[in-house]
Amino acid sequence: MFLQIVDVLGTIAFAISGVLIAMDKRLDFFGVMIIGFVTAIGGGTLRDLLIGNTPVLWMRDANYMIIISATVILAIVFAKQLKYLRKSLFLFDTIGIGLYTTVGIEKGLDAGLLPIICIALGTITASFGGVIRDILCNEIPVIFRKEIYATACILGGIAFFLFRLLPVVDVYANIAAIVVVILVRLVAVRFKISLPSIYSD
């Protein structure tokens, strides 16, 4: 129940982030709708394709289409007001990343994959919606350039498997992963921490 609410909030936040970027590019209504969709379900779709879990998630559950369509329309109507909500949106987005990471890991475990592959799958789930969004908008994906985003997912994934080694109920691993992802990202953004540069000049 808690997870479902967070899933919906994460989906909404991801869809809104797509709308904001698509509107910056001045795409038409349909373009904004597609970018909203792709941002919200692109990571999960790629995950399902890679593990062969088809039809992919949003085809099996029409709620995704309904929630995202409604979100995109509301976001377009209230586009001006959304800028006052940037902090709340960032929080939803960050919660969404945490949740998507653990969902991806769980799906990997269900498919019998090794922990290192599951962590990659969780990171893909959480980050490739944004990657596809940026490619469709003809930008180099932002997560390749400056955000501690995937790093948060990977650390969350490691936390997940460390907790799995402890003699506690499995759900604690999910919670630990979500908390680590959120904390890493909040701290990184708050203190402007980024990955150390790999360039000497």
Added chain:
Amino acid sequence: MFLQIVDVLGTIAFAISGVLIAMDKRLDFFGVMIIGFVTAIGGGTLRDLLIGNTPVLWMRDANYMIIISATVILAIVFAKQLKYLRKSLFLFDTIGIGLYTTVGIEKGLDAGLLPIICIALGTITASFGGVIRDILCNEIPVIFRKEIYATACILGGIAFFLFRLLPVVDVYANIAAIVVVILVRLVAVRFKISLPSIYSD
């Protein structure tokens, strides 16, 4: 039989539209060939991947490769003459969109998906070949910017399911969908109708 002829014409028209855009970008022979292919079979390929219908369509039926290869070579040879055929090409392309939309919807029904998902699948089948073409050519996809293209597919999809509710043979739903897609697009282009702007400035 009728459907097969239209399918071939649609595939040819889509391949030619890919060739024309690739040649504008001055890609080499292989690049033009790939863009021709991707434009013609990209939407159907993505559809088959999403519903898990693998190997995807053009791998199961070599006719696609043969038809598209021949089309691309002829289109390159007669590139100059093609500009006099723009109206015919536009017509084939529009018929192709109508057909691809209903094919996508049918495949969704076969996979047991809900109508709203089937309409999305039909729209993906008809429009994502062009999206992938534009991404490979490093452009923001044209259908996100100015064409009533996806809208025609969605309206055609709605017509399909409305006709399914009537006490008529199922094939009428296919015909209705194709007619609606074609009419909406022809009327929109003829009268320069586009989606209402979502931007106030």
Added chain:
Amino acid sequence: MFLQIVDVLGTIAFAISGVLIAMDKRLDFFGVMIIGFVTAIGGGTLRDLLIGNTPVLWMRDANYMIIISATVILAIVFAKQLKYLRKSLFLFDTIGIGLYTTVGIEKGLDAGLLPIICIALGTITASFGGVIRDILCNEIPVIFRKEIYATACILGGIAFFLFRLLPVVDVYANIAAIVVVILVRLVAVRFKISLPSIYSD
């Protein structure tokens, strides 16, 4: 055993080519890592998706992740020294293309596909890692513009099936394909041969 060594060398060469291009774009560590991965396993991943061979290769065998991660980290550390190795890298890369082509063809045969489709699949395996790399870096894929790259794969694929017609052991077809791919590419690059232009002006 021989094939495994070449596979590892090809994977390493592909990953390094991704790192070099990503560093030219000044992506951050995570971006360079992803581009290294995608270049090395993108073609094989797309192949596995198209034929429905899921979970895709690098999910079933964690060695890919380990080898590629180590390669990317070493390539970043020794980025300056790598430029002195360009010739060796080009050789590994070319060997990798040859190997990836035959692996793709074999997988197509296993899936019961026709020779023409198998050749397309081999070409996709060998070349789409680079295509995805270039798209993620916001470039028109280089193989669409100037390299005899896919052409080498296609000729290698044709050689494969010609040797299959001969009364010899099947492995000779693999070797013939690899040799043809390597020779065509080396000769083309050495003598600056490219596809004849399709443009008259």
